Amino acid sequence: MTHPTSRSIPRGAALLNDPAANKGTAFSAEERRVLDLEGLLPPQIETLERQAERVFRHLDAKPNDLERYIYLSGLGDRNETLFYKVVMSDPARFVPIIYAPTLGAVCKAFSHLYRRPRGMYISLEHKGRIASVLRNWPERNVRFICVTTGGRILGLGDIGANGMGIPIGKLQLYTACGAVPPHTTLPIQLDIGTTNAALRADPLYLGLRREPPEQAELDAFVEEFVAAVQEVFPACCIHFEDWKGTDAIRYLGHYRERVLCYNDDIQGTAAVTLAGLTTALQIIDGRLSEQNILFFGAGSSGLGIADLLVHAMQREGLSEAAARARITMMDREGLLVTSRTDLSEQQTPYAIDGAASTDLPDVIERVRPSILIGVSTVGGAFTQEVVERMSDINSRPIIFALSIPNPECSAEQAYTWSQGQALYAAGIQYPVVQIGDRSFHPGQANNFYIFPGLGLATYATCPRHITDDIIIEAAHALADQVDTATRARGRLFPPQDQIVEVEITSACRLAEYIFDHDMAHVERPDDIRKWIEGIIYTPVYKPIILD
Numbered sequence: 001m002t003h004p005t006s007r008s009i010p011r012g013a014a015l016l017n018d019p020a021a022n023k024g025t026a027f028s029a030e031e032r033r034v035l036d037l038e039g040l041l042p043p044q045i046e047t048l049e050r051q052a053e054r055v056f057r058h059l060d061a062k063p064n065d066l067e068r069y070i071y072l073s074g075l076g077d078r079n080e081t082l083f084y085k086v087v088m089s090d091p092a093r094f095v096p097i098i099y100a101p102t103l104g105a106v107c108k109a110f111s112h113l114y115r116r117p118r119g120m121y122i123s124l125e126h127k128g129r130i131a132s133v134l135r136n137w138p139e140r141n142v143r144f145i146c147v148t149t150g151g152r153i154l155g156l157g158d159i160g161a162n163g164m165g166i167p168i169g170k171l172q173l174y175t176a177c178g179a180v181p182p183h184t185t186l187p188i189q190l191d192i193g194t195t196n197a198a199l200r201a202d203p204l205y206l207g208l209r210r211e212p213p214e215q216a217e218l219d220a221f222v223e224e225f226v227a228a229v230q231e232v233f234p235a236c237c238i239h240f241e242d243w244k245g246t247d248a249i250r251y252l253g254h255y256r257e258r259v260l261c262y263n264d265d266i267q268g269t270a271a272v273t274l275a276g277l278t279t280a281l282q283i284i285d286g287r288l289s290e291q292n293i294l295f296f297g298a299g300s301s302g303l304g305i306a307d308l309l310v311h312a313m314q315r316e317g318l319s320e321a322a323a324r325a326r327i328t329m330m331d332r333e334g335l336l337v338t339s340r341t342d343l344s345e346q347q348t349p350y351a352i353d354g355a356a357s358t359d360l361p362d363v364i365e366r367v368r369p370s371i372l373i374g375v376s377t378v379g380g381a382f383t384q385e386v387v388e389r390m391s392d393i394n395s396r397p398i399i400f401a402l403s404i405p406n407p408e409c410s411a412e413q414a415y416t417w418s419q420g421q422a423l424y425a426a427g428i429q430y431p432v433v434q435i436g437d438r439s440f441h442p443g444q445a446n447n448f449y450i451f452p453g454l455g456l457a458t459y460a461t462c463p464r465h466i467t468d469d470i471i472i473e474a475a476h477a478l479a480d481q482v483d484t485a486t487r488a489r490g491r492l493f494p495p496q497d498q499i500v501e502v503e504i505t506s507a508c509r510l511a512e513y514i515f516d517h518d519m520a521h522v523e524r525p526d527d528i529r530k531w532i533e534g535i536i537y538t539p540v541y542k543p544i545i546l547d
Contacts, residue, residue, distance in 0.1 A: 009544055012036035019080040020183060023541050026051060031544055048085055048541055055086050065102045070113060072098060076172070077116055080182060084539035087176045092496035095173065099448060101428045103169045104154045104405040110162035111199075111206045118168055119187030121161065123208055127221060131228035142233040143184035143459055146170045147225075149192050151212075151244035152265075152300075154404050155377040158244070160194030161207025166242050170264070170451070178452025178503040179536035180459050186233075190225060192218060218247070226255060237458050237466070239264055239451070245300035249346050260458070262466045266304030268447035268454075269375070271475040272493075273305045273400060274312055276445045277371065278479035279492040280398045280423040286370075289316040291326060291398075294367050296360060296382075296408065297375035298331035303346050305373065311468050312475075324349055328367045332376070334358035364389045371398040379406025387417035395421060402427040402445055411442035425492050443492035448499070450474050453506030460532050461511050461520040469517075470510065477509040478502070508532055 010018050025046040032038050062068045076083035087094040126133045150163025167187030174180040193210040200209045238261040252263040295302045306327050313323035329336045329350045336351045357363050390397035399414050401407035404427040411430035414422045425443035433440040454474050481494045494502045508529045515524045525531035
């Protein structure tokens with residue numbers, strides 16, 4: 001696509017097919033005359049607000065959120081400004097449509113729903129010439145690439161090129177929630193094939209019909225891709241998203257100190273979890289370094305959260321060993337114990353002495369955790385017995401069921417089985433739960449509270465790297481926006497209808513931190529908030545300079 005601030009404006013029908021420049025029925029009479037649009041549009045000249053009113057009516061007529069997603073996707077393909085005007089008008093309504101949980105259904109059927117290309121597809125067939133392929137993208141000022149292999153999408157497993165819906169959705173939230181200018185973002189599907197035989201046999205599947213390569217070949221391919229990004233888009237931050245767990249951890253470790261990058265599944269999930277825990281601990285007047293934490297799930301997300309919690313506890317004064325001792329982890333094979341021979345390099349530091357067990361209630365009795373975190377992708381794993389045992393041990397058990405799209409327990413289950421004492425968050429948003437005369441407000445520990453603000457701060461300050469301390473600061477910046485009255489209602493996160501303001505506030509705090517620690521590569525302004533508010537994206541039609 002073109003962008004009116006960086007490239008020449010097309011004319012006539014080409015302009016109406018350019019989503020970044022198109023205004024549709026909002027083109028003025030003079031613009032229509034000069035830009036060869038006369039006769040191509042109905043005579044009525046409308047405002048952006050009137051156009052949005054029509055969109056809302058269309059959306060209200062759709063039978064479900066998947067159909068609303070398809071409609072909004074088409075709108076974004078036609079008119080980017082109108083798309084963001086609608087979505088940013090009510091984030092609490094539209095984030096669940098363009099992101100989780102609807103995005104799970106979209107990705108399952110992505111090849112069947114495909115209408116037109118968005119972003120780029122870099123495949124193994126492009127080996128040796130990735131940089132030249134990237135140069136086919138028309139925008140030169142790309143500041144964020146969200147890239148996936150589709151190897152571990154939500155709870156869907158390996159869905160290959162169907163995973164492209166995730167980078168598209170993530171980057172839309174950079175703008176819709178964080179006000180990052182959309183022309184600076186680029187979704188990329190790194191197509192390495194798929195282990196999913198059913199997809200490879202699907203005649204409508206759009207990706208490579210092959211198994212993924214051996215590790216050495218994949219490493220070389222990823223290395224070429226990362227180097228090509230540095231060459232073609234030198235100011236770009238690479239946002240790794242939904243890679244197979246072992247690859248996600250390895251590549252983050254390999255590249256985080258070499259290039260500007262982060263992994264949202266690992267670091268974004270960790271940050272939003274730390275933010276929710278910070279708020280929950282404020283409610284019970286506790287310290288993180290005093291908690292016993294049990295993870296049900298020890299993949300890339302669980303390990304990323306655990307590592308960040310260790311770092312945060314060290315900042316409270318614990319040694320690394322003492323902080324790790326506060327954490328117990330289980331994976332699909334059971335408790336991480338030192339006698340197991342199948343643990344990964346990243347899991348081994350969390351292995352404990354003792355008998356193996358696959359029984360979660362039994363482990364709760366042995367460990368006596370105050371915090372239970374589910375990142376297992378196993379919906380329903382937190383049974384009534386699990387919640388009741390957590391409640392027997394703790395007067396206010398902290399239970400985070402973070403798997404998407406199927407959490408380990410629902411909000412209603414957590415509150416009912418704990419007799420209203422649980423401090424609960426899920427990876428998806430549940431409605432208010434009513435038990436008797438008490439109302440409970442479940443939190444959504446979703447990364448969209450973190451990565452748009454982190455993205456905006458990165459866009460503004462141009463740091464060389466994103467460190468764990470920046471991630472922890474992002475968590476604290478979010479937690480500090482949950483006021484006393486909100487915490488009193490059991491809310492662990494700010495209201496979603498305030499998400500744009502929340503992200504801008506977080507970005508300002510992160511920018512201040514980055515400047516304070518000499519990590520920025522721009523000059524520090526006198527007023528950081530005024531400066532950031534001056535560079536954010538606003539969905540308004542900009543005047544076109546007419547010759």
